[in-house]
Structures are given as structure tokens and as C-alpha cells.
Amino acid sequence: MKPIIGNTEYFKGIGSVRFEGKESDNPLAYKYYDPKRIVLGRTMHEHFKFAVAYWHTFCNTGGDPFGVGPKNYPWNTAADPLQAAKDKMDAAFEFISKLGLEYFCFHDYDLVDEAETLAASEKRLQTIVDYGKVKKAGTSIKVLWGTANLFGHPRYMNGAATNPDFNVVAHAGAQVKNALDATIALGGENYVFWGGREGYMSLLNTDMKKELDHMAQFLHIARDYARSQGFKGTFFIEPKPMEPSKHQYDFDAATVIGFLQKYGLDKDFKLNIEVNHATLASHTFQHELQVAVNDDMLGSIDANRGDYQNGWDTDQFPNNLYEIVEALLVLVRGGGLKGGGVNFDAKTRRNSTDLEDIFYAHIGAIDLFAKGLLIVEEIINDGMYEELLSGRYASFTTGNGAKFEKGELGLTTLHDLAHQNVITQLSGKQERIENLLNRFV
Ligand code: XLS
Ligand code: NI
Ligand code: NI
Numbered sequence: 001m002k003p004i005i006g007n008t009e010y011f012k013g014i015g016s017v018r019f020e021g022k023e024s025d026n027p028l029a030y031k032y033y034d035p036k037r038i039v040l041g042r043t044m045h046e047h048f049k050f051a052v053a054y055w056h057t058f059c060n061t062g063g064d065p066f067g068v069g070p071k072n073y074p075w076n077t078a079a080d081p082l083q084a085a086k087d088k089m090d091a092a093f094e095f096i097s098k099l100g101l102e103y104f105c106f107h108d109y110d111l112v113d114e115a116e117t118l119a120a121s122e123k124r125l126q127t128i129v130d131y132g133k134v135k136k137a138g139t140s141i142k143v144l145w146g147t148a149n150l151f152g153h154p155r156y157m158n159g160a161a162t163n164p165d166f167n168v169v170a171h172a173g174a175q176v177k178n179a180l181d182a183t184i185a186l187g188g189e190n191y192v193f194w195g196g197r198e199g200y201m202s203l204l205n206t207d208m209k210k211e212l213d214h215m216a217q218f219l220h221i222a223r224d225y226a227r228s229q230g231f232k233g234t235f236f237i238e239p240k241p242m243e244p245s246k247h248q249y250d251f252d253a254a255t256v257i258g259f260l261q262k263y264g265l266d267k268d269f270k271l272n273i274e275v276n277h278a279t280l281a282s283h284t285f286q287h288e289l290q291v292a293v294n295d296d297m298l299g300s301i302d303a304n305r306g307d308y309q310n311g312w313d314t315d316q317f318p319n320n321l322y323e324i325v326e327a328l329l330v331l332v333r334g335g336g337l338k339g340g341g342v343n344f345d346a347k348t349r350r351n352s353t354d355l356e357d358i359f360y361a362h363i364g365a366i367d368l369f370a371k372g373l374l375i376v377e378e379i380i381n382d383g384m385y386e387e388l389l390s391g392r393y394a395s396f397t398t399g400n401g402a403k404f405e406k407g408e409l410g411l412t413t414l415h416d417l418a419h420q421n422v423i424t425q426l427s428g429k430q431e432r433i434e435n436l437l438n439r440f441v
Contacts, residue, residue, distance in 0.1 A: 016100060017098060059088070070351065084113070125182055129185050179191075184226070215249060252281040253271055254291050301337065305318045
């Protein structure tokens with residue numbers, strides 16, 4: 001793919017990032033990600049559908065509660081918000097195409113700053129979406145998913161769909177309608193709901209049941225609207241237990257699946273699992289993936305990592321090979337992502353201020369996934385992992401175990417069999433399996 005360069009070239013001196021193999025010492029080349037390489041029956045490109053997160057990469061200037069952002073990106077300088085939005089989109093297309101990627105993800109007000117009134121915001125959004133449609137035409141750049149920012153503006157301080165004030169719920173509805181329209185117009189393949197403020201700061205002032213009913217109602221009408229506009233993609237809920245709310249309703253994968261099933265939303269919705277959200281919920285990433293896989297609900301991934309010492313959502317780029325291998329083992333054995341891809345919901349550190357730093361961050365993370373996948377391929381082809389895992393359940397493949405699985409044995413039969421059976425101790429073999437993984441990592 002040739003780089004897509006607008007009126008200004010933002011990343012001068014950086015050309016197309018290509019696969020050069022692990023012997024290459026070029027920091028701006030892929031060492032493992034070879035998009036056309038076939039791994040376990042599909043190309044690396046098909047396995048992952050890597051996406052760049054608009055907000056972290058093009059909007060975030062590195063501000064934190066202790067200081068303003070030190071990143072002075074050249075596309076963020078125009079005083080006119082629409083010009084700034086166009087510059088940002090030019091930079092985004094250049095960046096994505098130079099990385100050889102195809103996808104990005106966005107919030108409505110990542111594309112262009114929110115205006116003073118809803119009417120003015122709508123107009124701005126439509127203008128930049130039209131600009132995006134023209135830019136996209138004839139390229140392979142696509143939208144993996146769109147979403148609405150229902151957490152940044154002060155109006156959402158008590159929640160969006162779960163706000164106790166109907167007027168705020170309606171405003172959230174307007175924003176979701178516009179964000180859906182934008183996603184559809186840009187050919188978006190999926191749509192995400194992340195409920196940052198759908199939760200509470202104190203249960204004392206919260207009618208939890210009412211709020212959950214409202215959230216479900218909101219998702220129903222959003223789905224109905226999108227379908228009425230011809231949207232064929234999947235809706236994703238992105239679980240997170242807390243931050244910014246003390247407690248978020250979409251706490252973790254199990255909670256969200258229960259919610260979707262209870263409210264009859266499980267046919268249209270799947271999950272977008274984020275690494276750092278899993279760890280905030282005191283789970284591993286692979287645990288959350290497996291919970292989603294169990295119900296055929298694994299739609300997409302927000303790839304990043306937390307910090308082992310700090311508790312919060314640090315959204316760092318992923319770089320831990322051992323962890324990614326464990327996660328990809330779950331993902332690959334579970335049949336892959338249903339509709340979605342791998343969105344880098346990650347930001348460079350505040351003091352990584354060079355333009356090329358966002359290239360290094362993405363290249364490293366993409367190579368990590370590629371290398372992890374190659375290792376998983378070896379583990380799967382070796383066969384011993386599968387053998388050890390299924391071997392633990394061998395007693396269910398024939399005889400009474402198989403009958404139990406089929407529902408043919410009652411409790412009295414278990415009782416009678418227990419009197420005849422002798423239990424032999426079966427080791428969990430954890431260390432053996434860990435060593436096996438390490439053989440390949
Ligand atoms: C925040 C979330 C957010 C969603 C999109 O923690 O990860 O970035 O992915 O709203
Ligand atoms: Ni997050
Ligand atoms: Ni996310």
C-alpha cells in the first residue's frame with residue numbers, strides 16, 4: 001500500500017514500514033509481522049485486523065492530573081476546529097497507511113471537537129465524516145469500530161444511558177445516533193459501547209435496578225436504529241470494572257454476558273475485551289477471553305497492558321511475550337475474533353514526545369502479536385499441550401463419565417458408583433505445562 005499523504009506530510013523521513021525479518025536492525029521495520037504469511041490456515045492479517053485508536057494516537061497530548069500535555073503534534077495547531085480535524089485526519093491516514101495497516105477506531109468527538117451546541121456539533125461531525133468518506137475512497141483504510149464519547153462532557157457526570165435525568169439520557173441518545181450515522185457512513189464494521197460512567201460513585205444515591213433497565217432499553221433502541229439504517233455489523237460491549245466510576249455495570253465479561261442474556265441482547269452484541277480492564281477486575285486477560293469464548297461472545301480486543309505496580313488503567317502498549325502467548329492460545333483455540341480485530345487502545349508514555357515514538361509503539365505491539373501467534377502455532381502443531389489438557393478429562397470420554405455428560409446419570413447413580421469406585425490421585429501438571437510453553441517462547 002502506498003502511503004496516503006495529504007497537503008502536508010506529517011511523518012517526513014518515515015516511509016512505509018515493511019516486514020524485514022528478525023535479523024533486521026531497522027527500528028522502523030516489522031521483525032515478525034508478515035501480513036501475508038499463513039499461520040494456522042489464515043494470514044497474519046486475517047488473524048488480527050490491527051486498528052489504530054484515534055484518541056490515544058492523534059488526540060492525546062499527554063496531559064495528566066499533574067500537568068498539561070507535552071506532546072505538540074503538528075496536526076493539532078490550527079485554531080479553526082474543522083481545519084484541525086481535517087489535519088488530524090490527514091495525519092491519521094498517513095500514519096495508518098505508512099504502518100501498512102487498514103483499520104482505525106474512533107469516538108465521535110475524536111474526529112472533531114465537540115461544539116457549544118448539539119446542532120453545531122452535529123454539523124461539524126457531518127462535515128468531517130464527509131471529508132473522511134472522500135479520503136477513504138480508493139484506499140483500503142477502514143473503520144473497525146466507532147463509538148460515542150459519553151463520559152467526557154460534564155453533562156455525563158451522573159452517567160449517560162443510566163443518568164437519573166431523562167434529558168441527559170436523550171442527549172446521549174442523540175450522540176449515539178450521530179455516532180452510528182458516522183460509523184455507517186465511514187463503512188464501520190462494528191460499533192462499541194464502553195460505559196465509563198454507566199455505574200455509580202455511591203450506591204446510597206443509586207437505584208441500580210432502574211439504571212440497568214434503562215441501559216438495556218437504551219441499547220435496544222440503539223440497535224434497532226442502527227439496523228433500520230442497514231448496519232450489519234456487530235455491537236460490542238467493552239467491560240471495565242471501575243474508572244472513572246467507582247463501580248461500572250459492565251464490570252467484567254461474565255457480568256456483561258449475564259446482562260446481555262437477561263435483556264435479550266445476546267444475538268446482536270458481543271464483547272470487546274481490553275487487557276488492562278481485565279486486570280483491573282482482578283482477572284487475567286486470558287481469563288476474560290476464555291469467558292467470552294465459552295459463550296461464543298469474543299468479538300474484538302482492545303490491546304494494551306497495565307502496570308504491575310500501579311493499579312490504574314495505564315493503557316501502555318503490550319510487550320509481554322509470555323502473557324500474549326497464553327492469551328493467543330485461548331483466542332486461537334476459541335476460534336478467533338468474531339467480527340472485530342485488535343485495536344491498540346494504548347498510548348505512548350507522556351515523555352515519549354517524538355513523532356516516531358508512535359511508530360515504535362505500534363510496530364512493537366504488532367510484532368508482539370505476530371511473534372506470539374508464531375509461538376502458538378508451534379505449540380498447537382506440537383500437540384502435547386492439547387494432549388495434556390484433554391488428558392485431564394479423559395474419564396469423561398467413555399463409560400460413565402460420557403454418560404454423565406449426556407445427562408444420563410442421576411444423583412443416585414453417582415452415589416452407587418461412588419461406592420464401587422476407587423479415586424486415584426491425578427496431578428494437575430501445571431509446572432509441566434508451563435515448561436512446555438516455555439520451550440516454545
Ligand atoms: C477506556 C476505554 C475506552 C473505550 C472506548 O478505558 O478503554 O477507550 O475503548 O470508549
Ligand atoms: Ni481502557
Ligand atoms: Ni478500550
